[in-house]
Amino acid sequence: MKKTVDVSLPIGPLHPCFKEPARIRCETKGERVISAEMDLGYVKKGIERIMRGRPWQEVMFLAERICGICSVIHNMVCIETLEKISDIEVPERAAYLRVIVNELDRIQSHILANFSYCYTIEHETLGMYLLNLRETAMDMLELITGARVTCAYMVPGGVRFDLRDEDRPTLEAALDHVEHELRRYVGMFEHGPLVAQRSKGVGIISREDVIEAHGVGPVARASGIPESDRRCEHPTYQKLGFTPLSYEDGDNYARVMLRFDEVFQSIDLIRRCLANMVPGPIRGGGTIQAGEATHAGEAPRGELTYYVKTDEYGRIVDIAVRTPSIMNIESCAHYMLEGVSSAADVTSTFISADPCIACTER
Amino acid sequence: MVEYLYEKDLRGMQFNILASTRHEWVVAELSARYGMRKPEIRRRLIERLDMILLENLPARYEGWLARGDAGDDVDRALGVELLTVYIPLAEDTRMQDIAEYTRERIATDDAHDESIAHALAQIRELIRS
Numbered sequence: 001m002k003k004t005v006d007v008s009l010p011i012g013p014l015h016p017c018f019k020e021p022a023r024i025r026c027e028t029k030g031e032r033v034i035s036a037e038m039d040l041g042y043v044k045k046g047i048e049r050i051m052r053g054r055p056w057q058e059v060m061f062l063a064e065r066i067c068g069i070c071s072v073i074h075n076m077v078c079i080e081t082l083e084k085i086s087d088i089e090v091p092e093r094a095a096y097l098r099v100i101v102n103e104l105d106r107i108q109s110h111i112l113a114n115f116s117y118c119y120t121i122e123h124e125t126l127g128m129y130l131l132n133l134r135e136t137a138m139d140m141l142e143l144i145t146g147a148r149v150t151c152a153y154m155v156p157g158g159v160r161f162d163l164r165d166e167d168r169p170t171l172e173a174a175l176d177h178v179e180h181e182l183r184r185y186v187g188m189f190e191h192g193p194l195v196a197q198r199s200k201g202v203g204i205i206s207r208e209d210v211i212e213a214h215g216v217g218p219v220a221r222a223s224g225i226p227e228s229d230r231r232c233e234h235p236t237y238q239k240l241g242f243t244p245l246s247y248e249d250g251d252n253y254a255r256v257m258l259r260f261d262e263v264f265q266s267i268d269l270i271r272r273c274l275a276n277m278v279p280g281p282i283r284g285g286g287t288i289q290a291g292e293a294t295h296a297g298e299a300p301r302g303e304l305t306y307y308v309k310t311d312e313y314g315r316i317v318d319i320a321v322r323t324p325s326i327m328n329i330e331s332c333a334h335y336m337l338e339g340v341s342s343a344a345d346v347t348s349t350f351i352s353a354d355p356c357i358a359c360t361e362r
Numbered sequence: 363m364v365e366y367l368y369e370k371d372l373r374g375m376q377f378n379i380l381a382s383t384r385h386e387w388v389v390a391e392l393s394a395r396y397g398m399r400k401p402e403i404r405r406r407l408i409e410r411l412d413m414i415l416l417e418n419l420p421a422r423y424e425g426w427l428a429r430g431d432a433g434d435d436v437d438r439a440l441g442v443e444l445l446t447v448y449i450p451l452a453e454d455t456r457m458q459d460i461a462e463y464t465r466e467r468i469a470t471d472d473a474h475d476e477s478i479a480h481a482l483a484q485i486r487e488l489i490r491s
Contacts, residue, residue: 037412038412038413038414038415039372039413040413040417041372041376041378041413044375044378048382048383086468158429210446211425211429212425212448213418213422214421214422214425216417227462307383307384320383322420322421326414326418327418327421329414329417330415330417333412333414334414334415360417361412
């Protein structure tokens with residue numbers, strides 16, 4: 001419904017604070033935003049259509065190209081869906097290695113999201129510190145998988161490479177380094193007066209609104225919904241005793257702080273994996289069979305769901321991907337941005353939801 | 363006069379969003395529920411919802427299936443929250459009026475199925491208006 005507005009304020013599609021193109025049309029009354037609408041479609045890839053009819057060996061590479069920031073979880077959920085269809089078991093060591101790589105990916109994604117937020121509220125110093133720290137997590141991904149972005153590490157029945165004994169101390173030292181440095185940066189964020197002014201009480205979304213918009217991941221957890229597919233769905237995470245974190249405030253500050261806390265949690269999970277891992281095979285056998293399945297996993301931004309249907313030759317007959325950013329951007333555009341008291345807070349609120357346009361426009 | 367690329371008509375992109383497997387399922391469900399043709403449902407969705415709400419359509423519909431209109435059978439049969447909160451295609455006050463009238467009619471005449479059918483016809487016209 002159109003309302004009487006002072007100014008219709010377009011932000012984007014290209015904006016210095018946005019990593020990818022999206023357009024927000026804000027209707028304002030004075031400085032206050034009374035409603036916002038999103039225009040998308042600038043980077044639509046049609047990747048699900050490209051996947052149809054192709055063998056799974058090609059589709060697993062296409063899946064991780066949906067998103068360049070959380071490519072590991074796309075690889076993981078796609079492969080786990082194929083394993084679910086074909087009843088393929090994963091060796092224990094491979095299951096732990098999957099969690100290690102997935103958590104490293106979550107660390108770099110959360111640090112990047114918080115860098116973007118700091119950059120948007122013009123705390124560039126902290127932003128650059130975080131970006132520098134992210135490199136350590138990226139280096140560890142490269143150490144284990146051989147690649148920084150499109151790793152293609154997981155395959156049906158296991159993983160492609162083992163963690164060598166000589167690389168283990170490097171990984172442990174890197175985790176110590178990230179933990180130590182991040183505590184300092186979190187302190188800067190927590191106690192910065194500028195940060196508090198731009199973040200506390202800004203872009204609030206209530207628990208009820210999150211449920212209505214089907215918000216997931218850090219957006220839901222920052223509004224008091226301590227849910228994660230890592231606890232509900234994944235046997236390895238259940239074995240590690242994973243418990244989701246949550247905040248109650250539902251504002252920009254809560255979302256950023258939750259991501260910082262989740263980085264520490266990921267470091268802890270990786271350490272527990274390293275402690276539990278015993279030598280053994282990293283790849284079992286199995287053939288992809290005909291069938292269909294829906295499977296979900298917890299991406300850095302929330303619940304990522306794959307529906308896959310295969311034929312007897314292992315070709316993908318049908319596939320549908322539901323990425324977490326779809327729900328989170330909607331939560332942001334229609335709930336967080338409504339009532340924001342200054343147009344200057346629109347970009348920071350949008351970035352605090354960690355939107356990924358590449359995922360949304362698969 | 364310069365014409366910006368992002369000011370162009372984006373209905374083609376909106377239609378592409380609705381062409382996915384899961385969106386097609388939602389459109390088919392709405393079409394069956396309210397007795398409207400699928401192209402007409404798609405047209406109303408494109409006219410009334412922005413692109414991110416279109417993208418989020420299946421999740422919102424699943425949200426309504428899980429917990430929407432939970433307290434009242436008539437609201438559930440008519441999809442009052444479905445059309446006002448989860449997939450906003452109809453005006454809130456008009457939907458409430460229709461639901462209230464239907465409840466009264468069922469209480470007095472006890473013609474449950476006819477009353478619901480009559481209300482759905484009214485909702486159909488409301489979506490079209």
